[in-house]
Amino acid sequence: MNSLPSKVFETAVNELAKLPGIGRKTALRMALHLLKSRREDAESFGMAIIRMHNEIRYCLDCGNISDNELCSICGNPKRDKSIVCVVEDIRDVIAIENTGQYAGVYHVLGGIISPMEGIGPDELNISGLVGKVESGGIAEIILALPTTIEGDTTNFYIYKRLGSATIHVTAIARGISVGDELEHTDEVTLGRSIVNRTLYEKTIQKKNQ
Amino acid sequence: MNSLPSKVFETAVNELAKLPGIGRKTALRMALHLLKSRREDAESFGMAIIRMHNEIRYCLDCGNISDNELCSICGNPKRDKSIVCVVEDIRDVIAIENTGQYAGVYHVLGGIISPMEGIGPDELNISGLVGKVESGGIAEIILALPTTIEGDTTNFYIYKRLGSATIHVTAIARGISVGDELEHTDEVTLGRSIVNRTLYEKTIQKKNQ
Numbered sequence: 001m002n003s004l005p006s007k008v009f010e011t012a013v014n015e016l017a018k019l020p021g022i023g024r025k026t027a028l029r030m031a032l033h034l035l036k037s038r039r040e041d042a043e044s045f046g047m048a049i050i051r052m053h054n055e056i057r058y059c060l061d062c063g064n065i066s067d068n069e070l071c072s073i074c075g076n077p078k079r080d081k082s083i084v085c086v087v088e089d090i091r092d093v094i095a096i097e098n099t100g101q102y103a104g105v106y107h108v109l110g111g112i113i114s115p116m117e118g119i120g121p122d123e124l125n126i127s128g129l130v131g132k133v134e135s136g137g138i139a140e141i142i143l144a145l146p147t148t149i150e151g152d153t154t155n156f157y158i159y160k161r162l163g164s165a166t167i168h169v170t171a172i173a174r175g176i177s178v179g180d181e182l183e184h185t186d187e188v189t190l191g192r193s194i195v196n197r198t199l200y201e202k203t204i205q206k207k208n209q
Numbered sequence: 210m211n212s213l214p215s216k217v218f219e220t221a222v223n224e225l226a227k228l229p230g231i232g233r234k235t236a237l238r239m240a241l242h243l244l245k246s247r248r249e250d251a252e253s254f255g256m257a258i259i260r261m262h263n264e265i266r267y268c269l270d271c272g273n274i275s276d277n278e279l280c281s282i283c284g285n286p287k288r289d290k291s292i293v294c295v296v297e298d299i300r301d302v303i304a305i306e307n308t309g310q311y312a313g314v315y316h317v318l319g320g321i322i323s324p325m326e327g328i329g330p331d332e333l334n335i336s337g338l339v340g341k342v343e344s345g346g347i348a349e350i351i352l353a354l355p356t357t358i359e360g361d362t363t364n365f366y367i368y369k370r371l372g373s374a375t376i377h378v379t380a381i382a383r384g385i386s387v388g389d390e391l392e393h394t395d396e397v398t399l400g401r402s403i404v405n406r407t408l409y410e411k412t413i414q415k416k417n418q
Contacts, residue, residue, distance in 0.1 A: 004303070005281050008276045012261035015254045019239045028300060030228045034258055035265065035274075042262035046255035047298045049243055052221035053251035056244065065215045065244075072214050091237055094213070 140168040157179035272317035311397040
């Protein structure tokens with residue numbers, strides 16, 4: 001694509017094109033949309049991004065984003081602090097919260113170990129998790145990281161670091177999605193769903209909840 | 210989706226979700242991306258949008274966005290000022306420029322007539338076009354608006370307004386895309402490609418250019 005007829009416009013398009021999943025054509029469409037919108041709207045758009053980066057805080061306990069020292073989950077006395085679900089980022093917290101099935105707390109790593117992207121254990125919030133376990137009061141760690149090489153590596157690293165602690169380390173179940181058909185499921189998932197089969201009673205309880 | 214654990218983050222996600230074609234999940238991914246990036250990067254992203262809106266100018270001649278009084282096309286002495294191609298917005302200018310087949314100038318309407326969205330002729334840069342034609346020196350107006358009801362309405366409105374002027378009013382050719390097969394083409398397009406068939410000689414000339 002040729003260069004655009006205006007430098008300030010070009011700069012805005014280039015910045016928008018840096019967003020994940022946004023190509024140059026989509027960025028152009030977005031920039032035109034912002035240009036057509038009112039001046040105040042474009043201003044509040046830009047300021048929202050700048051303010052977010054400058055003012056956001058992280059929960060001292062779990063690493064979730066927060067407006068206060070503790071996030072709304074860690075600060076909730078009804079949540080079970082003895083169960084900690086380890087997730088990659090806040091999107092996973094939102095996804096699990098939306099199920100309404102989890103009453104424990106979270107630990108947000110802020111990423112997963114990825115040598116390709118130069119992310120090692122020190123870049124992640126792993127020491128905080130180990131410290132939390134060592135200081136006692138935790139009965140179970142639920143690993144809810146993605147099933148990729150990076151996710152598995154991170155799971156294993158955490159498992160090793162927690163080695164001496166006498167706690168349960170579990171992982172979220174992988175299996176066939178509810179409503180999916182067996183014949184359309186990939187072999188790895190189907191295999192796991194058989195190996196990790198659950199008691200039928202549990203399924204009934206779940207349905208009646 | 211539940212509300213997010215941070216107000217500044219929520220505001221940023223809401224602003225990103227206002228972009229065309231961006232849902233809340235994608236906006237969340239974008240906000241996290243910006244949050245993970247360096248502070249300077251988030252700042253230059255936000256400032257680029259604000260600066261674009263405040264500093265951008267429009268070409269006095271054609272309405273294209275520009276850094277100067279005249280855009281780089283209108284300011285180019287090699288372009289043929291007697292042929293004016295009427296387009297909806299600057300994306301169309303970029304698309305036609307990329308073909309390298311057009312040596313005339315443009316007239317950017319800034320939209321098309323759409324009663325549904327409350328856009329009438331007065332909201333568009335149509336009087337400028339009429340004035341340009343009336344002041345003389347223009348031999349041909351090429352209508353390159355979309356083939357929608359709104360596009361057709363706008364075409365017809367412009368055609369009527371230019372009624373008394375002795376100039377050619379043409380429209381870009383609609384037909385089967387180069388490389389497409391006849392059997393997969395919709396009937397309206399195929400019908401038009403037969404009605405508006407072109408001299409075979411022209412096709413050969415095009416290929417040899």
